[in-house]
Amino acid sequence: MASERSGGGDPVRTLALLWRTPPEPKPVGRKPKVSVDQIVTAAIAVADREGLGAMSMARVAQELTVGTMSLYTHVPGKGELIDLMADTVLQERALSSDGTWRERVKHYADRTRAVYQAHPWMRDVSMVRPPLGPGLMDGQEFVLAALADSGLEPRLVTVAHVAIEGFVHGAAASEVDDQQLAEKTGESGDSWWGARQVFWDDYFDVERYPTMTTLWNAGAYEIEGALADHVRTSFDYGLEKLLDGIEGGMR
Amino acid sequence: MASERSGGGDPVRTLALLWRTPPEPKPVGRKPKVSVDQIVTAAIAVADREGLGAMSMARVAQELTVGTMSLYTHVPGKGELIDLMADTVLQERALSSDGTWRERVKHYADRTRAVYQAHPWMRDVSMVRPPLGPGLMDGQEFVLAALADSGLEPRLVTVAHVAIEGFVHGAAASEVDDQQLAEKTGESGDSWWGARQVFWDDYFDVERYPTMTTLWNAGAYEIEGALADHVRTSFDYGLEKLLDGIEGGMR
DNA sequence: ATTGTTTCCGTATGGCCTACGGAAATGGGG
DNA sequence: CCCCATTTCCGTAGGCCATACGGAAACAAT
Numbered sequence: 001m002a003s004e005r006s007g008g009g010d011p012v013r014t015l016a017l018l019w020r021t022p023p024e025p026k027p028v029g030r031k032p033k034v035s036v037d038q039i040v041t042a043a044i045a046v047a048d049r050e051g052l053g054a055m056s057m058a059r060v061a062q063e064l065t066v067g068t069m070s071l072y073t074h075v076p077g078k079g080e081l082i083d084l085m086a087d088t089v090l091q092e093r094a095l096s097s098d099g100t101w102r103e104r105v106k107h108y109a110d111r112t113r114a115v116y117q118a119h120p121w122m123r124d125v126s127m128v129r130p131p132l133g134p135g136l137m138d139g140q141e142f143v144l145a146a147l148a149d150s151g152l153e154p155r156l157v158t159v160a161h162v163a164i165e166g167f168v169h170g171a172a173a174s175e176v177d178d179q180q181l182a183e184k185t186g187e188s189g190d191s192w193w194g195a196r197q198v199f200w201d202d203y204f205d206v207e208r209y210p211t212m213t214t215l216w217n218a219g220a221y222e223i224e225g226a227l228a229d230h231v232r233t234s235f236d237y238g239l240e241k242l243l244d245g246i247e248g249g250m251r
Numbered sequence: 252m253a254s255e256r257s258g259g260g261d262p263v264r265t266l267a268l269l270w271r272t273p274p275e276p277k278p279v280g281r282k283p284k285v286s287v288d289q290i291v292t293a294a295i296a297v298a299d300r301e302g303l304g305a306m307s308m309a310r311v312a313q314e315l316t317v318g319t320m321s322l323y324t325h326v327p328g329k330g331e332l333i334d335l336m337a338d339t340v341l342q343e344r345a346l347s348s349d350g351t352w353r354e355r356v357k358h359y360a361d362r363t364r365a366v367y368q369a370h371p372w373m374r375d376v377s378m379v380r381p382p383l384g385p386g387l388m389d390g391q392e393f394v395l396a397a398l399a400d401s402g403l404e405p406r407l408v409t410v411a412h413v414a415i416e417g418f419v420h421g422a423a424a425s426e427v428d429d430q431q432l433a434e435k436t437g438e439s440g441d442s443w444w445g446a447r448q449v450f451w452d453d454y455f456d457v458e459r460y461p462t463m464t465t466l467w468n469a470g471a472y473e474i475e476g477a478l479a480d481h482v483r484t485s486f487d488y489g490l491e492k493l494l495d496g497i498e499g500g501m502r
Numbered sequence: 503a504t505t506g507t508t509t510c511c512g513t514a515t516g517g518c519c520t521a522c523g524g525a526a527a528t529g530g531g532g
Numbered sequence: 533c534c535c536c537a538t539t540t541c542c543g544t545a546g547g548c549c550a551t552a553c554g555g556a557a558a559c560a561a562t
Contacts, residue, residue, distance in 0.1 A: 011449055019454050029508030030558040056549060067511035069551080074509095078550070123377075128428035132450045137460065145462040154471035162482060163489025170421025177379035198262055199383045203270050209388065211396040220405035231413060238414025241496025248495055280539030281527040307518060318542035320520080325540095329519070 009076045017080065018087055018133030034064050036074050040084045044119065047085065052121035057081075083131035089119045090135030095142045102243055104146040108139065109168045109239055116172035123173040127165075140165075151250060160246050167242060171235040175228070265331050269338055269384030285315050287325050291335045295370065298336065303372035308332075334382035340370045341386030346393045353494055355397040359390065360419045360490055367423035374424040378416075391416075402501055411497050418493060422486040426479070441478050 016023070017036060042063040047055040057078060061068040075081045093111040097104060116122045130136050143164060147157045206213050215221065223230050266272075268287060293314040298306040308329060312319040326332045344362040348355060367373045381387050394415060398408045457464050466472065474481050 015450055015454060026508065028506070028560050030510075032509065057551080058549075061511095069511050069553095070509075072551075073511095126428050128425060132454070141460045141462055144466060148462050148466070154466050154469040157466060158471045159485045159488050160492075162485035163492070166421055166425050166486060167418055167489065170417055170424070173421070174379060174417050177377050199266055203266055203383070209392045211392055211399050215395060215399070215405050215408060218405040220409045234410045234413035235417060237410050238418065238493065241411075241414070241500060242489065242493045243496070244499055245492025245495035248499060249492060277539065279529055279537070281541075283540065308520080309518075312542095320542050321540075323520075 009080050013076055014080050014083060015132065017075070017084060018131055032074070034066055034070065034074065036084070038064060039071055039074055039081065040088055043081055044085050044089065047121040048119055052082075052124045055121070082125060083133070086122065086125045087131040087133030087135040089115050089122065090133075090139060092118070093135075093139060095138065097142065097145065101146040101150040102247070104149075105143060105164065105243060106239065108143055108146070109171070112139070112168050113172045113175065116176045120176045123176050127169055150247070152246070156249075164242070167239060171238065175231055175235065261327065264327055265334060266383065268326070268331065268335060269382055283325070285317055285321065285325065287335070289315060290322055290325055290332065291339055294332055295336050295340065298372040299370055303333075303375045306372070333376060334384070337373065337376045338382040338384030338386040340366050340373065341384075341390060343369070344386075344390060346389065348393065348396065352397040352401040353498070355400075356394060356415060356494060357490065359394055359397070360422070363390070363419050364423045364426065367427045371427045374427050378420050401498070403497070407500075415493070418490060422489070426482055426486065 015021075020036075039060065043055055043060045046059055046063060050059075057071055058068045060081075061071055071081075075084070090112075092115055093108075095108060095111060099107070140161075144157060144161055147160055147164075148154075152160060204212075271287075290311065294306055294311045297310055297314060301310075308322055309319045311332075312322055322332075326335070341363075343366055344359075346359060346362060350358070391412075395408060395412055398411055398415075399405075403411060455463075
């Protein structure tokens with residue numbers, strides 16, 4: 001399977017689940033052993049610990065000491081479950097609207113980044129056909145409000161929004177990728193690059209890559225802390241410059 | 252499975268494959284029915300047509316009318332095969348270094364985007380521990396050269412590089428996601444959003460989302476062409492503004 | 503106790519990766 | 533011409549996965 005997808009099923013059913021529309025109480029019939037919330041919570045727990053790849057229906061059911069097929073009574077399928085998981089963790093952002101529009105966008109970026117840190121499997125969830133639940137929508141509103149306050153004209157607000165959203169999710173995903181792989185393979189990013197020392201020894205061609213060579217000699221690659229910090233710094237820089245550009249384009 | 256990963260195996264073996272170090276000619280023994288190149292080409296063909304999810308070892312072997320296990324003689328495993336595929340298609344960029352540094356960065360973005368368009372499965376390949384082959388390295392050198400020419404000091408060149416690389420790959424991935432899903436589910440992005448009309452009717456809360464409501468009323472969401480075009484425009488805008496910011500930060 | 507309703511879940515199908523080990527092909531030396 | 537080291541080919545098997553189907557089990561009301 002490629003990236004885990006979602007949003008495939010019946011929109012009406014999925015939306016009802018996302019917004020937890022109370023499914024009119026059933027006075028008759030067997031009592032449920034599990035609830036949607038329990039399933040989503042268990043699924044998130046499994047994915048947090050072992051990655052989205054390990055989050056199989058069987059595994060989640062096991063966690064709840066329930067038969068695999070019981071889950072299908074409460075959730076249409078795996079895709080929809082992932083939708084629910086994603087929207088749930090996005091709600092953890094708890095965005096507070098203080099400060100200038102720039103500060104708020106940065107706040108949004110930080111909170112979103114924190115979600116990815118806490119739930120690295122978010123990297124594997126496509127946000128192109130996103131779950132239209134409260135977690136996602138609240139975030140959208142927050143960024144749009146900040147951009148609207150910036151004085152950008154409406155048309156540009158929507159354009160800038162897509163660019164920022166893309167940057168933030170992309171950055172958060174990249175940043176987290178490293179840790180995710182480290183967990184999965186039991187090998188840290190630094191050690192992975194260390195093992196590829198062979199590359200610099202045996203394959204790097206100084207004539208083919210003059211700029212890299214120059215930069216190397218200029219000490220531009222002497223990193224202070226861990227590699228992950230460097231990546232993070234770079235994305236902070238990128239967001240800053242993106243906002244600079246947007247701000248500059250207004251005048 | 253989460254995103255398809257790679258880069259797990261023995262670095263020495265993988266690097267030899269990426270750079271096609273000729274494995275000293277074997278004078279004795281049975282003649283190979285397939286070569287590494289044939290395997291990679293077939294794998295790319297399958298992934299192009301049916302997605303990375305369909306690119307199984309069995310499927311590729313079938314394509315070459317060969318037993319599944321024969322592939323393992325030439326390629327260590329699926330992860331390494333994906334590395335080879337990725338680096339191969341990145342080589343298709345054929346970057347030409349004309350114009351200002353900004354033009355060259357944009358050229359790079361466009362060519363990379365084209366690769367993702369032609370090979371949508373690239374969305375599912377993580378670029379955090381990338382295949383250190385010629386395709387990737389040539390791209391890195393190209394962007395670094397452009398940034399170095401911009402007059403940015405060496406330290407900032409590497410920082411800006413990570414930011415740009417993240418933006419470009421992220422943008423290309425997002426853009427392609429839509430088409431990939433369309434193919435996979437047989438439903439276009441526009442029709443998908445159309446089916447979610449229910450959301451606006453039944454769940455959208457005007458009081459909870461005042462900015463969205465205002466923007467909607469201001470006509471900011473009246474899109475001209477297809478949704479995909481709008482996304483593309485937004486990323487062009489984003490890259491432009493990012494470069495503006497970088498340029499502005501130099502003075 | 504029967505009936506209607508709802509939930510639980512065992513089974514089965516068809517897919518995936520890849521470890522293992524034997525069969526088949528090939529060229530050189532006797 | 534036969535033998536044999538060497539290399540490649542590939543069948544089998546084990547252990548995963550999602551989910552369609554249909555019957556068993558639990559519960560409330562009659």
